[in-house]
Amino acid sequence: xxxxxxxxxxxxxxxxxxxxxxxxxxxxxxxxxxxxxxxxxxxxxxxxxxxxxxxxxxxxxxxxxxxxxxxxxxxxxxxxxxxxxxxxxxxxxxxxxxxxxxxxxxxxxxxxxxxxxxxxxxxxxxxxxxxxxxxxxxxxxxxxxxxxxxxxxxxxxxxxxxxxxxxxxxxxxxxxxxxxxxxxxxxxxxxxxxxxxxxxxxxxxxxxxxxxxxxxxxxxxxxxxxxxxxxxxxxxxxxxxxxxxxxxxxxxxxxxxxxxxxxxxxxxxxxxxxxxxxxxxxxxxxxxxxxxxxxxxxxxxxxxxxxxxxxxxxxxxxxxxxxxxxxxxxxxxxxxxxxx
Numbered sequence: 001x002x003x004x005x006x007x008x009x010x011x012x013x014x015x016x017x018x019x020x021x022x023x024x025x026x027x028x029x030x031x032x033x034x035x036x037x038x039x040x041x042x043x044x045x046x047x048x049x050x051x052x053x054x055x056x057x058x059x060x061x062x063x064x065x066x067x068x069x070x071x072x073x074x075x076x077x078x079x080x081x082x083x084x085x086x087x088x089x090x091x092x093x094x095x096x097x098x099x100x101x102x103x104x105x106x107x108x109x110x111x112x113x114x115x116x117x118x119x120x121x122x123x124x125x126x127x128x129x130x131x132x133x134x135x136x137x138x139x140x141x142x143x144x145x146x147x148x149x150x151x152x153x154x155x156x157x158x159x160x161x162x163x164x165x166x167x168x169x170x171x172x173x174x175x176x177x178x179x180x181x182x183x184x185x186x187x188x189x190x191x192x193x194x195x196x197x198x199x200x201x202x203x204x205x206x207x208x209x210x211x212x213x214x215x216x217x218x219x220x221x222x223x224x225x226x227x228x229x230x231x232x233x234x235x236x237x238x239x240x241x242x243x244x245x246x247x248x249x250x251x252x253x254x255x256x257x258x259x260x261x262x263x264x265x266x267x268x269x270x271x272x273x274x275x276x277x278x279x280x281x282x283x284x285x286x287x288x289x290x291x292x293x294x295x296x297x298x299x300x301x302x303x304x305x306x307x308x309x310x311x312x313x314x315x316x317x318x319x320x321x322x323x324x325x326x327x328x329x330x331x332x333x334x335x336x337x338x339x340x
Contacts, residue, residue, distance in 0.1 A: 031340025066211025096160030157274025
């Protein structure tokens with residue numbers, strides 16, 4: 001049986017900004033990816049991995065999806081109104097304040113508990129408690145979502161946060177708390193020890209993804225393969241399956257069997273974009289070329305695949321088996337970012 005395959009692959013087409021403008025990254029050697037993009041039809045993307053996943057599970061809301069309530073379930077917390085309050089490292093320079101996340105911090109569980117205890121001593125009188133079920137994902141339980149728009153942490157990575165802070169009726173309260181937390185955390189014993197070990201300190205918390213679990217989530221119409229926390233949380237909330245992410249196209253074939261529609265989350269490039277790891281991004285793309293894009297192009301040619309869709313967040317690229325032979329297509333500008 002032939003398959004229709006969607007790859008959710010944030011970070012495939014990163015935009016790196018410098019003080020002098022956009023940075024032109026090197027061209028990874030990815031001839032199969034270049035060919036797939038050249039033959040594809042381009043439409044507007046989902047906007048973010050989180051939004052794409054929520055849409056996959058039937059969410060029709062506007063604005064920012066309530067990521068915290070969903071990931072909280074995957075992290076073993078109960079159904080409630082939650083907001084993510086994730087640990088971040090802030091870097092101030094002449095051009096602004098950039099944000100790095102737990103991928104760089106690598107906090108340990110005992111450190112997370114120490115920061116949570118310090119937070120609770122200050123904010124317990126306000127009814128706030130910081131929960132750290134995972135070293136990289138911290139939460140605040142709320143009575144109701146704050147009236148403000150926030151920026152998802154993955155979208156803020158590596159960027160100047162001054163234009164990404166919460167806005168709305170309750171924003172001044174939470175922006176004030178964010179500043180207070182920076183001062184509170186600065187001289188905590190855990191940070192002093194991190195400095196002694198020459199590790200980046202936990203500068204503060206990034207508030208985002210607030211809300212309660214949506215009522216209308218439903219199982220997706222395709223088989224889902226992902227290790228990513230939002231995907232796992234959505235599957236748990238909808239009582240549906242989320243299979244482990246396969247490492248290669250061959251592994252997916254063996255796992256999926258006769259599935260007609262499949263969606264795979266490949267999010268390994270995402271943090272390369274946020275941390276400006278250009279060398280790591282190039283190597284990761286070339287690994288995806290070997291493990292995914294080259295065999296997928298061959299599978300389209302043999303019609304094992306009827307359609308391949310690449311959702312990069314910003315744009316979606318869709319190519320059918322018959323499109324591979326449309327040599328007159330020059331393709332979108334994205335295909336020229338890869339050599340081969």
